[in-house]
Amino acid sequence: xxxxxxxxxxxxxxxxxxxxxxxxxxxxxxxxxxxxxxxxxxxxxxxxxxxxxxxxxxxxxxxxxxxxxxxxxxxxxxxxxxxxxxxxxxxxxxxxxxxxxxxxxxxxxxxxxxxxxxxxxxxxxxxxxxxxxxxxxxxxxxxxxxxxxxxxxxxxxxxxxxxxxxxxxxxxxxxxxxxxxxxxxxxxx
Amino acid sequence: xxxxxxxxxxxxxxxxxxxxxxxxxxxxxxxxxxxxxxxxxxxxxxxxxxxxxxxxxxxxxxxxxxxxxxxxxxxxxxxxxxxxxxxxxxxxxxxxxxxxxxxxxxxxxxxxxxxxxxxxxxxxxxxxxxxxxxxxxxxxxxxxxxxxxxxxxxxxxxxxxxxxxxxxxxxxxxxxxxxxxxxxxxxxx
Numbered sequence: 001x002x003x004x005x006x007x008x009x010x011x012x013x014x015x016x017x018x019x020x021x022x023x024x025x026x027x028x029x030x031x032x033x034x035x036x037x038x039x040x041x042x043x044x045x046x047x048x049x050x051x052x053x054x055x056x057x058x059x060x061x062x063x064x065x066x067x068x069x070x071x072x073x074x075x076x077x078x079x080x081x082x083x084x085x086x087x088x089x090x091x092x093x094x095x096x097x098x099x100x101x102x103x104x105x106x107x108x109x110x111x112x113x114x115x116x117x118x119x120x121x122x123x124x125x126x127x128x129x130x131x132x133x134x135x136x137x138x139x140x141x142x143x144x145x146x147x148x149x150x151x152x153x154x155x156x157x158x159x160x161x162x163x164x165x166x167x168x169x170x171x172x173x174x175x176x177x178x179x180x181x182x183x184x185x186x187x188x189x
Numbered sequence: 190x191x192x193x194x195x196x197x198x199x200x201x202x203x204x205x206x207x208x209x210x211x212x213x214x215x216x217x218x219x220x221x222x223x224x225x226x227x228x229x230x231x232x233x234x235x236x237x238x239x240x241x242x243x244x245x246x247x248x249x250x251x252x253x254x255x256x257x258x259x260x261x262x263x264x265x266x267x268x269x270x271x272x273x274x275x276x277x278x279x280x281x282x283x284x285x286x287x288x289x290x291x292x293x294x295x296x297x298x299x300x301x302x303x304x305x306x307x308x309x310x311x312x313x314x315x316x317x318x319x320x321x322x323x324x325x326x327x328x329x330x331x332x333x334x335x336x337x338x339x340x341x342x343x344x345x346x347x348x349x350x351x352x353x354x355x356x357x358x359x360x361x362x363x364x365x366x367x368x369x370x371x372x373x374x375x376x377x378x
Contacts, residue, residue, distance in 0.1 A: 061333040082322030121310035128317035133271030135324035144250040
């Protein structure tokens with residue numbers, strides 16, 4: 001869990017007893033490739049932090065297609081935030097893209113920790129502030145870039161990521177077909 | 190500013206001196222219809238809370254089209270959160286859709302207030318938590334519903350809103366043309 005403690009330490013300082021309390025309420029999960037951490041239709045009361053690896057958030061469209069909404073790698077939190085906020089069922093799946101180590105925080109434990117260690121409010125406020133911004137950016141790319149531009153933008157900014165993620169997931173994230181992605185990669189578009 | 194104090198009061202309790210301090214650092218703006226509160230390319234250090242009225246966040250695509258990303262009405266905060274978080278220039282415009290009353294919080298004042306009144310961290314953490322969820326929901330609608338379904342979904346859930354907002358803005362928010370929206374409304378789709 002060292003990665004999580006280091007991440008928190010960038011924003012707020014915890015003493016040893018606070019770190020101990022924190023870790024007593026967060027569970028550690030080793031997820032194998034393709035393992036589900038959250039499934040659509042089930043209660044969405046868990047928040048996930050990637051210690052190592054990569055998770056994706058996706059939904060199944062009414063037509064039955066997987067639509068990848070978001071990828072997160074090390075040092076990002078992820079969940080269906082509306083389900084988490086409203087204590088409702090999730091509309092999304094959270095799945096390990098590769099073998100991943102994940103810190104899992106249940107909402108009741110989060111509430112407990114925020115009561116006992118109020119400065120964690122600041123930590124989550126800052127994480128969320130960045131997350132809203134990232135979601136806005138994501139929408140702006142979907143709107144303002146062509147399919148090809150979305151691929152090149154991603155490849156320029158996150159080259160390792162483009163290598164790391166299966167092609168069909170990447171295509172669905174960029175909102176085009178896997179066939180189109182192959183053509184772009186082959187320089188045929 | 191009573192609306193803002195009431196909104197905060199739903200999440201955290203402030204005493205009179207804290208309310209006074211808060212209001213001393215937040216400015217009140219009456220925006221006329223179409224007035225800009227934030228412009229793309231300018232520093233994005235302000236956060237906006239709608240006391241009365243309606244704001245929209247939009248961008249200009251490389252092809253020169255306005256693409257409405259988000260609408261907010263009473264009791265929502267809005268800005269370009271990545272610019273706000275990173276102290277960078279905004280990629281979006283924030284504009285009053287109708288005559289609006291807006292509370293404006295500058296980032297330096299937010300930092301000051303959070304230092305003096307740490308329980309406001311909780312307030313913003315909860316507002317942001319909901320905002321990330323709303324952004325995820327927005328992306329899921331764009332992906333999983335057809336153009337016609339997006340209109341009917343919006344009309345069912347926010348009928349007043351559909352009446353209140355100019356049609357071309359609504360069409361751009363739902364990611365189809367104003368002509369297509371007219372056809373849907375006329376029952377021709």
